[in-house]
Every structure is written in structure tokens, then in C-alpha cells.
Amino acid sequence: MLITNHVLAGAALGLLVDHPGTALAVGLASHFALDAVPHFGVPREHLMRVAVPDGLVGLATIAVIARHTPAHRRLPVLAGILGSCLPDLDKPGRQFFDRSPFPDWFDRFHGGIQHESARRLPLEVGAGLALGVLLRRSLQRADGPLPRVFTWPTGSS
Ligand SMILES: [Zn+2]
Structure with missing residues (x-):
């Protein structure tokens, strides 16, 4: 899946x-839920032709998101992004250092759930656009109280 x-x-x-x-x-x-869904992917020998532009678009997207997220919501949003991207550190690790930063069992699991095809780019772009629209609408309402799905127990009632 594209980063x-x-x-x-x-x-x-x-x-x-x-x-x-x-x-x-x-x-x-x-990350693992999305990787388990059939998605776009290319063989390793073509990885950089996709990974470089995808990485740059991903970084620009993070900057735009951080800019448009209210300050009091920014840390959880950036933490969500970090968690969602972390498992794919194996790609730059293998490309630049010839090894993954993760243990073998982790990489076997991560690699085993992939259902990639180079023909699924339109599906991948469509999913990205849908996620972008969803995120934009959520950010427009982020100043007010959101119905939070996962709340951290505070100990007070
Ligand atoms: Zn992945």
C-alpha cells in the first residue's frame, strides 16, 4: 500500500x-489492516520508481495535515501517522542498508499479509482520494468536540 x-x-x-x-x-x-486488503504494489526492482514520489507526496501530506490540525489535536494525529507508517521502515532499510530494522518474525508476518498487484493503482488512488475527503471533513470539524471512538481512561468520572 502507498505510504x-x-x-x-x-x-x-x-x-x-x-x-x-x-x-x-x-x-x-x-497499517496491518490496510496491508491485508488487496492493494497496489510493484516488484522490489521497481520499488524506488514508486517509493520516491510516494514518499515525497506522503511527507507533503503530513505537512499539510499538521498545518490544518488544531494545536490541541496535533499530537494524537501525528502519533497516528507515525504508527500507521512505522512498519514500512523495512523498505528504506532494505534499500539503503540492505536490512530491515525489524525482527524476522515481524517481517514474515508483514510480508505474509500482502496481496499486491501492479494493476491496482486506480484502486489505490481512489482509496487515497476517499481517505483525503474523509480526513478533510473530519479536520473541518476538529475544532469542536468530536465523537471520540477511543478515549483514554482518566480515572475521573
Ligand atoms: Zn506495509
Whole structure:
């Protein structure tokens, strides 16, 4: 799955929680959920032709999201993005250092859930646009109280 779509999903989920740790965990879970869905992907020898533009678009997307997220919601949103992107550190790790930063069992699990096809680019772009629209609408309402799905127990009632 394109990293840009992981960024968008992680940000949307980060908006729904009030604690950065929860957002990180939910973002991490979203990575594997999205990777398990049939998605776009190319063989490793063509990876950089996709990864470079995708990485740049993903970074620009993070900057735009951070700019448009109210300050009091920014940390959970960025934590959601971090969690949603973290498992794909194996790609730059292998490309630049010839090794993944993760243990073998983690990489086997991550690789085993992939259902990639180079013919699914339109589906991937469509999913990204849908996630972008969802996130934009959520950000427009982010100043007010949102119905938070995952709330951190505060101990007070
Ligand atoms: Zn992945």
C-alpha cells in the first residue's frame, strides 16, 4: 500500500482519539489492516520508481495535515501517522542498508499479509482520494468536540 494512504488513514484515526499512545497503537493496527486488503504494489526492482514520489507526496501530506490540525489535536494525529507508517521502515532499510530494522518474525508476518498487484493503482488512488475527503471533513470539524471512538481512561468520572 502507498505510504500516502497509510498517512491519511493514520491521521484520520488520530483525530478520533485523545491520547498519543492510543493513536500510535491504533495507527499501527491500521497499517496491518490496510496491508491485508488487496492493494497496489510493484516488484522490489521497481520499488524506488514508486517509493520516491510516494514518499515525497506522503511527507507533503503530513505537512499539510499538521498545518490544518488544531494545536490541541496535533499530537494524537501525528502519533497516528507515525504508527500507521512505522512498519514500512523495512523498505528504506532494505534499500539503503540492505536490512530491515525489524525482527524476522515481524517481517514474515508483514510480508505474509500482502496481496499486491501492479494493476491496482486506480484502486489505490481512489482509496487515497476517499481517505483525503474523509480526513478533510473530519479536520473541518476538529475544532469542536468530536465523537471520540477511543478515549483514554482518566480515572475521573
Ligand atoms: Zn506495509
